[in-house]
Amino acid sequence: MVSLDNRTFFSLGELNGAIQELLVELNGRTMRHVGKSRRELFEGLDRPALRPLPLKDYELAIWKKATVGIDYHVAYRKHHYSVPYTLIGQKVFVRATERTVEVFHKHQRMASHARVSKQGGYTTVPEHMPPAHQHYAQWTPERFLRWGEKIGPRTRDLVHAVLSSRRHPQQAYGTSMGILQLARRYGEERLEAAAIRALAAQLFTYKGVKNILEAGLDRLPLEEPTVTTLERHAYIRGASYYGRGGEFSCCENH
Numbered sequence: 001m002v003s004l005d006n007r008t009f010f011s012l013g014e015l016n017g018a019i020q021e022l023l024v025e026l027n028g029r030t031m032r033h034v035g036k037s038r039r040e041l042f043e044g045l046d047r048p049a050l051r052p053l054p055l056k057d058y059e060l061a062i063w064k065k066a067t068v069g070i071d072y073h074v075a076y077r078k079h080h081y082s083v084p085y086t087l088i089g090q091k092v093f094v095r096a097t098e099r100t101v102e103v104f105h106k107h108q109r110m111a112s113h114a115r116v117s118k119q120g121g122y123t124t125v126p127e128h129m130p131p132a133h134q135h136y137a138q139w140t141p142e143r144f145l146r147w148g149e150k151i152g153p154r155t156r157d158l159v160h161a162v163l164s165s166r167r168h169p170q171q172a173y174g175t176s177m178g179i180l181q182l183a184r185r186y187g188e189e190r191l192e193a194a195a196i197r198a199l200a201a202q203l204f205t206y207k208g209v210k211n212i213l214e215a216g217l218d219r220l221p222l223e224e225p226t227v228t229t230l231e232r233h234a235y236i237r238g239a240s241y242y243g244r245g246g247e248f249s250c251c252e253n254h
Contacts, residue, residue, distance in 0.1 A: 152192035
């Protein structure tokens with residue numbers, strides 16, 4: 001066998017070519033302890049066991065444990081992804097890749113979402129919602145706010161505050177619907193006045209607003225200054241939170 005000793009090479013390609021020639025010779029040489037060459041062993045043992053390479057490139061995945069919150073979502077990198085509501089309180093595993101976020105429970109995949117890089121929002125599949133929430137699957141915060149605006153600016157502010165008072169806005173859809181429908185019974189003018197009092201007292205429940213109207217408190221003057229701007233309330237999220245293209249998403253396709 002020709003050695004590389006005392007040979008001079010002027011490029012990496014020239015060196016690799018010389019090594020390749022020696023490898024052909026080395027692999028074809030019979031090994032005394034087995035009576036076969038490396039090439040013969042490869043053809044007889046290794047090649048038959050080879051399988052085609054995967055069609056897709058290997059994708060790095062990160063696994064983490066999580067507990068499903070009361071809003072039937074789990075968080076990954078500060079974005080929240082829904083799972084079936086029956087898993088509330090259960091321990092699950094989250095598998096995240098560059099493109100997807102999957103949730104597993106007892107070795108079964110329970111949810112799969114396109115990964116969202118923006119932090120602080122929600123990605124929710126309607127089928128994951130409790131039946132009470134599924135009723136509002138076609139609704140959005142913007143739709144409730146537009147309805148409130150038609151009644152009056154303070155009613156819109158109240159709906160905004162109700163939606164902002166919950167960790168997940170969908171949990172406030174029933175309350176928002178109930179408050180807005182009070183206009184049918186008491187009139188838009190009275191609901192607008194009740195909204196002013198509810199905002200001043202920070203009453204963000206259907207029952208609270210209904211009690212104001214039933215007791216006729218909306219007809220009485222307020223002792224304290226009324227609410228005039230959303231900015232005076234630290235508990236209310238900025239208007240951009242509900243804007244088109246904002247962080248909240250009621251389902252994957254929206």
